[in-house]
Amino acid sequence: xxxxxxxxxxxxxxxxxxxxxxxxxxxxxxxxxxxxxxxxxxxxxxxxxxxxxxxxxxxxxxxxxxxxxxxxxxxxxxxxxxxxxxxxxxxxxxxxxxxxxxxxxxxxxxxxxxxxxxxxxxxxxxxxxxxxxxxxxxxxxxxxxxxxxxxxxxxxxxxxxxxxxxxxxxxxxxxxxxxxxxxxxxxxxxxxxxxxxxxxxxxxxxxxxxxxxxxxxxxxxxxxxxxxxxxxxxxxxxxxxxxxxxxxxxxxxxxxxxxxxxxxxxxxxxxxxxxxxxxxxxxxxxxxxxxxxxxxxxxxxxxxxxxxxxxxxxxxxxxxxxxxxxxxxxxxxxxxxxxxxxxxxxxxxxxxxxxxxxxxxxxxxxxxxxxxxxxxxxxxxxxxxxxxxxxxxxxxxxxxxxxxxxxxxxxxxxxxxxxxxxxxxxxxxxx
Numbered sequence: 001x002x003x004x005x006x007x008x009x010x011x012x013x014x015x016x017x018x019x020x021x022x023x024x025x026x027x028x029x030x031x032x033x034x035x036x037x038x039x040x041x042x043x044x045x046x047x048x049x050x051x052x053x054x055x056x057x058x059x060x061x062x063x064x065x066x067x068x069x070x071x072x073x074x075x076x077x078x079x080x081x082x083x084x085x086x087x088x089x090x091x092x093x094x095x096x097x098x099x100x101x102x103x104x105x106x107x108x109x110x111x112x113x114x115x116x117x118x119x120x121x122x123x124x125x126x127x128x129x130x131x132x133x134x135x136x137x138x139x140x141x142x143x144x145x146x147x148x149x150x151x152x153x154x155x156x157x158x159x160x161x162x163x164x165x166x167x168x169x170x171x172x173x174x175x176x177x178x179x180x181x182x183x184x185x186x187x188x189x190x191x192x193x194x195x196x197x198x199x200x201x202x203x204x205x206x207x208x209x210x211x212x213x214x215x216x217x218x219x220x221x222x223x224x225x226x227x228x229x230x231x232x233x234x235x236x237x238x239x240x241x242x243x244x245x246x247x248x249x250x251x252x253x254x255x256x257x258x259x260x261x262x263x264x265x266x267x268x269x270x271x272x273x274x275x276x277x278x279x280x281x282x283x284x285x286x287x288x289x290x291x292x293x294x295x296x297x298x299x300x301x302x303x304x305x306x307x308x309x310x311x312x313x314x315x316x317x318x319x320x321x322x323x324x325x326x327x328x329x330x331x332x333x334x335x336x337x338x339x340x341x342x343x344x345x346x347x348x349x350x351x352x353x354x355x356x357x358x359x360x361x362x363x364x365x366x367x368x369x370x371x372x373x374x375x376x377x378x379x380x381x382x383x384x385x386x387x388x389x390x391x392x393x394x395x396x397x398x399x400x401x402x403x404x405x406x407x408x409x410x411x412x413x414x415x416x417x418x419x420x421x422x423x424x425x426x427x428x429x430x431x
Contacts, residue, residue: 008039008059011317012285013228016221017057020072023158028083041233045172047074049081063229065168068222069214073151073165080150086143148196152203161210166200173197227251231258250276261293269293284313288320295327303327311343318347325360329367337368355384372401376408379415391419
């Protein structure tokens with residue numbers, strides 16, 4: 001996976017982060033569903049917020065944290081920036097990059113589509129190194145102090161200790177004396193001061209909640225998240241060193257199953273994940289991982305079985321539904337068309353901009369010789385990619401096959417109008 005230029009999408013990790021964030025967001029008066037939290041594949045420490053109530057956390061931040069409380073503290077601080085309106089305003093290029101970049105369901109099925117050249121926008125928007133990032137993402141010291149004060153108040157209101165926030169800041173504070181190129185981005189974009197650290201420590205000393213230990217359920221989620229990220233993002237040898245055979249904890253076995261699968265050793269990885277499933281057959285994420293292992297090694301019928309179990313246990317998880325649809329499309333069996341489309345319909349209701357889901361929809365209909373619906377789905381995909389000539393071509397093809405007056409036919413008219421207006425506008429600009 002490309003470091004620094006991609007987003008990681010994974011249901012388990014996203015739900016873990018959401019469990020951390022929800023109490024803080026509710027305290028801030030922000031409905032949790034109104035804030036989109038995404039994870040950037042980058043080993044450095046960083047987190048930031050943007051317009052549109054979007055928050056980004058680097059994988060390096062998640063893996064470096066020793067406790068869920070550290071990440072909760074960071075989320076509380078970043079929520080303070082949202083509440084205070086200290087958000088980054090993206091250019092049109094950055095917005096396009098966020099919409100159409102390679103969205104890697106790395107920890108579900110690795111599936112996505114490469115789009116136009118938006119490397120510069122992604123480098124800035126998603127925390128890349130350099131002068132541009134420092135200029136765009138930097139917050140003032142006054143804004144930092146304001147976000148700190150919000151975080152401390154929110155942690156108290158949710159009856160959580162601020163020790164995690166302090167420990168995270170303490171870890172990065174030593175980097176201030178390093179030359180700029182060796183500092184983690186968080187240090188450069190969130191300036192620390194002695195006064196800020198002193199203020200947080202003073203709050204901890206007087207808060208009634210400072211001695212409260214991190215929630216053990218969240219701690220277990222944190223250990224699983226770190227193991228999963230580490231095993232997918234680090235060299236397999238490193239994973240096996242960090243999580244040796246002598247470590248029989250659940251996170252360690254989880255990590256080793258991924259490491260062996262990434263080395264092509266299904267003879268080692270599948271028994272490990274099967275052992276975890278035997279211990280907890282109602283864990284959808286174990287079934288999802290098993291489905292991924294089997295799908296990527298061509299064992300399609302077994303993968304479909306695993307994904308079906310995952311979606312039975314977690315029926316409205318878009319990424320897992322898309323993964324199940326992917327396996328069914330790969331089977332080439334038209335008997336799966338209805339199940340595939342049902343899964344994709346739910347996923348697309350949640351995220352109608354999922355390019356890969358529309359691509360699967362087009363393929364699934366084509367397998368069943370439903371050429372009109374296949375062309376319609378291809379038109380939706382082309383629109384998201386900005387391929388307006390293809391939008392017109394696919395809508396015309398779909399119109400030949402589908403009855404007039406239906407909701408799909410009406411949608412085709414909208415797609416065609418948008419595409420033709422764009423093409424005409426571009427022609428006029430060139431005159």
